[in-house]
Amino acid sequence: MSVERVHRLSCAVDAAAPAGALYTLVADTAPWPLFLRDAVHVERLDFDGTTDRYMQWAIVDGELRRSLWRRTLDPDQRRIGFREERPDDPVAAAGGSWSVTELAPGWSRLTLEQDLTVSGGRGAEAERVLASAEERGRAVLHGLRTAAESWRRLDELLLSFEDSVRIEGPVEPVYEFLYGVDSWPGRVAHVVEAEVTEDRPGVQRTRLVNLAEDGSSYTTEGVRVCFPAAGRIVFKRTRPHPLLAAHAGEWSLEPDAAGVTVVCRHDVLLDERAVERVLGPGADLARARRSVREVLGREARATLGPVPQSAGDTVRALRSV
Incomplete structure (x- = not known):
């Protein structure tokens, strides 16, 4: 009988940030898609003040993978233990811990310890x-360090907002239109090209060429995870708008007896280095925030403009909420 071996990995990074700021970034998983390159979407399922469970969709070895995690948080010790509940073969068990140590005022170390058991023990696999x-x-450590070192300006760099549109009609054609990104060119005013591939049903990779108000164009690429039964599409733009370092969000449909309210939420991280390059000399973060809010809000509303026409007589009217 073969004995499965537990493999242990350890890596650490030092950050020019207070230990409390660094710990907060590890503890709050919701914004991870803005800080971590491969994270697409994170949903916290439950939290009792000490233990939480969350589902994460992330790109692993080129493929989108869903994983379920349980964590135990100890803010006093700045330590978080974690374990994957149902790891994918060939991993039989996976877990570990995060710990944050204060090195000096304004400096801290983030350490990641991992333990993995691989079916079959040794070998190439x-x-x-x-x-x-x-x-x-190491990529996660780098992403969290970069975010932590911007802790003084992070509130200015982060921006979240929603746009809502009320549609009097059934929910199904609205969802079908949002799902069918490849049909948007020629129907959605700012989308001039669209390429969509599906790794598997409900998981889309998109490439869009968008038209800006000044007539120039820019390209965005992204990953979308679709939940038709829940009326939701979550997304992350892996190549975002030129003003942004990261961009994630969600389309959600809220039906009632008379129609449906469509909500588009955006969570963005501004690219501070791009502000003057994109908006011109002297532009600051306040102007960049206004610009991003206007552009993304306008695009979200414009995306829903063709819904009544595409759905025919089944959709009767559309208005902003």
Whole structure:
């Protein structure tokens, strides 16, 4: 009988940030898609003040993977233990801990400890799994360090907002239109080209060429995860608007007896280095925030403009909420 071996990995990074700021970024998983390159969407399922569970959709080895995690948070010790509840084969078990140590005022160290058990123990498959886990771990450390070192300006760099539109008609054609990104060119005013591939049903990779108000164009690329039964489409733009370092969000449909309210939420991280390049000399973060709010809000509302026509007589009217 073979004995499964537990593999242990450890890596750390030092950040020019207070330990409390760094710990907060690790503890709050909701904004991770804005800070971590491969994270697409994170949903907290429950939290009792000490233990939480969350589902994460992330790009792992080129494919979108869903994983379920349980964590135990200890803010006094700045330590978080975690374990994956149902790891994918060939990983039989995966867990570890995050810990934050204060090195000096304004300096802290983030350490990631991982333990993995790979079915079959040793061999090329185990080496591949361990190499991938170490690479992802270092990428996460880098992303959290970068965010932490912007802690003084992070509130100015982050922006979240929603736009809502009320549609008097059934929910199904509205969802079908939002799902069918490849049909948008020629129907959605700012989308001039669209390429869509599906890794599997409900998981889309998109490439859009968008028209700006000044007549120039810019390209965005993204990943979308679709939940038709819940009337939701979550997304992350892996190549966002030129003013942004990261962009994630969600389309959600809220039906009632008379129609449906469509909500588009955007969560963005401004790219401070791009502000003057995109908006011109002297532009600041306040102007960048206004510009992003206007552009993305206008695009979200414009996207829903063709819904009544595309759905025919089944949709009767559309108005802003």
